Amino acid sequence: MTERQAIVSRILNFSCVDGPGNRLVLFLQGCNFNCINCHNPHTINYCNDCGDCVEICPTNALSLDNKGKIYWDENQCTHCDQCIDICSYRSSPKVSQLTVSEVLFLIHRQKGFINGITISGGEATMQLPFIIDLFRRIKSDSQLNHLTCFVDSNGYLSRSGWDKVLPYLDGAMIDLKSWQQETHQWLVGRDNHKVIDTIRYLADKEKLHELRLLHIPGKSDLDDEIANIARLICHLPETVQVRLNAFQHHGVEGEALQWEKCSESQMLSFYQSLRPLIPHKIQLPSVYV
Ligand code: SF4
Numbered sequence: 108m109t110e111r112q113a114i115v116s117r118i119l120n121f122s123c124v125d126g127p128g129n130r131l132v133l134f135l136q137g138c139n140f141n142c143i144n145c146h147n148p149h150t151i152n153y154c155n156d157c158g159d160c161v162e163i164c165p166t167n168a169l170s171l172d173n174k175g176k177i178y179w180d181e182n183q184c185t186h187c188d189q190c191i192d193i194c195s196y197r198s199s200p201k202v203s204q205l206t207v208s209e210v211l212f213l214i215h216r217q218k219g220f221i222n223g224i225t226i227s228g229g230e231a232t233m234q235l236p237f238i239i240d241l242f243r244r245i246k247s248d249s250q251l252n253h254l255t256c257f258v259d260s261n262g263y264l265s266r267s268g269w270d271k272v273l274p275y276l277d278g279a280m281i282d283l284k285s286w287q288q289e290t291h292q293w294l295v296g297r298d299n300h301k302v303i304d305t306i307r308y309l310a311d312k313e314k315l316h317e318l319r320l321l322h323i324p325g326k327s328d329l330d331d332e333i334a335n336i337a338r339l340i341c342h343l344p345e346t347v348q349v350r351l352n353a354f355q356h357h358g359v360e361g362e363a364l365q366w367e368k369c370s371e372s373q374m375l376s377f378y379q380s381l382r383p384l385i386p387h388k389i390q391l392p393s394v395y396v
């Protein structure tokens with residue numbers, strides 16, 4: 108039987124901001140949201156092999172193979188990102204296809220230095236069968252089963268999807284980008300019914316590690332909807348951490364570059380409105396750049 112593969116845009120051997128402790132993080136290509144304010148817009152779509160980026164590469168790291176598929180030679184790449192800048196399809200040729208065994212090999216190499224692994228994106232759950240196979244094999248490997256398995260997600264996966272991964276999942280970090288349907292639809296291209304259902308469902312299953320709230324002054328509505336947000340959070344276990352993220356311009360393109368960045372004082376004002384309404388731990392951003 109052929110092994111599951113993932114389309115991977117990046118691997119971080121160590122991260123301390125993608126779940127509890129030190130974690131190896133796998134960023135998967137592809138997302139089912141199309142956020143105006145996306146910080147990694149080149150991770151949204153799978154490459155369509157149009158070849159427009161081939162000629163721009165200064166080191167000849169890109170080519171089209173005899174099947175018309177883009178080929179990226181990582182050894183030739185200087186990571187100048189000119190290919191990403193020229194891609195009008197919000198994609199990247201700099202992805203790798205990794206099997207579950209290849210990822211397990213990387214995890215074995217790091218196992219003495221990490222507390223767990225996190226699958227992020229793009230939207231991690233777009234490649235759910237890979238995640239399930241990977242987590243299942245981590246949990247059944249006597250040298251790896253001390254590692255926790257986390258997912259960082261936009262929360263758009265259905266309950267039946269979550270049910271498939273829950274037996275192997277230790278925790279999830281879920282983003283809530285807006286409260287009102289119209290605002291959410293405008294900001295990400297989809298409504299938030301499934302996101303809010305995911306937050307409640309994972310909390311009910313004791314798998315919600317962190318709820319992330321993105322504050323975009325004057326654009327997202329979380330500050331105007333603080334009472335509704337607090338009501339949602341108050342129904343979650345107090346073990347759920349709330350992380351506040353401040354909108355910045357890093358990686359952003361298009362109209363969102365004209366939007367006001369979230370300053371420390373704006374974030375503190377949001378925090379001070381939320382703090383008295385919920386008993387949960389609230390994590391503020393450590394940097395505003
Ligand atoms: S990365 Fe973008 S420009 Fe390059 S081949 Fe893929 S879709 Fe075309």
Ligand code: SF4
Pocket residue numbers: 163164165166167168169179183184185186187188189190191201
């Ligand atoms: S990032 Fe790498 S593949 Fe892309 S243009 Fe630069 S050298 Fe070429």
